[in-house]
Amino acid sequence: MDRQLIAFTGVAAGMVAMPGADFTVVVRNALVxxxxxVACALGIAGGLLVHTTLVVAGVAAVLVAVPALFRTLQLLGGAYVLYLGVRTLWALRGPVEEPEALSAAATHPVRQGFVTNALNPKVSLTFLSLLPQFVPAGSPALPRTLLLALIVIGLTLVWFPTVALLVDRLGGWLRRPRAARALRTGTGLALTVLGGALLLEPYVS
Structure with a gap:
């Protein structure tokens, strides 16, 4: 039994399930x-493939060596998450159940998930710092790293579609005007705060 692999799976599961921009954008789309x-969740998994490729290629190390590049990606990611939050809040100025608002929120869910994840350089840095800790001494690094990365992607493909299905399952209650407005306000505020934090972090750290 590979204890390191089991330990990594537990750590990775906790990281994937931790609420953040990915979680919030999935809930936002699942409300529609x-x-x-589910499409948004698949987009997030696609973003993780980008980070996996960066780590395996060693490009992620450049983000550490070149702070300006890291901050540029961080600002782009923060701006996009902030845009999604403001857009969600802006849609609340009319009736929550307006078809126009719903269709606007559902525009390109795969792209929303992909961009939200792919433009977050911290994901690459997390891969870069965490994965080597679970590569046994003397083992070939590349196959093991790929395996660990695939575990993270697999957990993502389980967790986020599950979140989407649970939100949809509760859709009858969540889409009641009062509940829908409260939840969309919460997701909009969460995205706005997360985006603002990403934008401000380079200047306060």
Whole structure:
């Protein structure tokens, strides 16, 4: 039994399930429809593939060596998350159940998930710092790193679609005008705060 692999799976599961921009954008889309929520989750998994490729290629190390590049990506990611939050809050100025607002929120859910994850350089840095800790001494690094990265992607493909399905399952209650407005306000504020934090972090750290 590979104890390191089991330990990594537990750590990775906790990281994937931790609420953040990915979680919030999936909930936001799942409120529109199950299909939009699951599509957004697939976009997030696609973003993780980008980070996996960067780590395996060693490009992620450049983010550490070149602070300006890291901050540029961080600002782009923060701006996009902030845009999604403001857009969600802006849609609340009319009736929550307006078809126009719903269709606007569901626009390109795969792209929303992909961009939200792919433009977060911290994901690459997390891969870069965490994965080597679970590569046994003397083992080939590349196959093991790929395996660990695939575990993270697999957990993502389980967790976020599950979140989308649960939100859709509760859709009847969550889409009641009062509940829908409260939840969308919460997701909009969460995205706005997360985006603002990403934008401000380079200047306060």
């Amino acid at each position: 429809s199950r299909r939009a929520g």
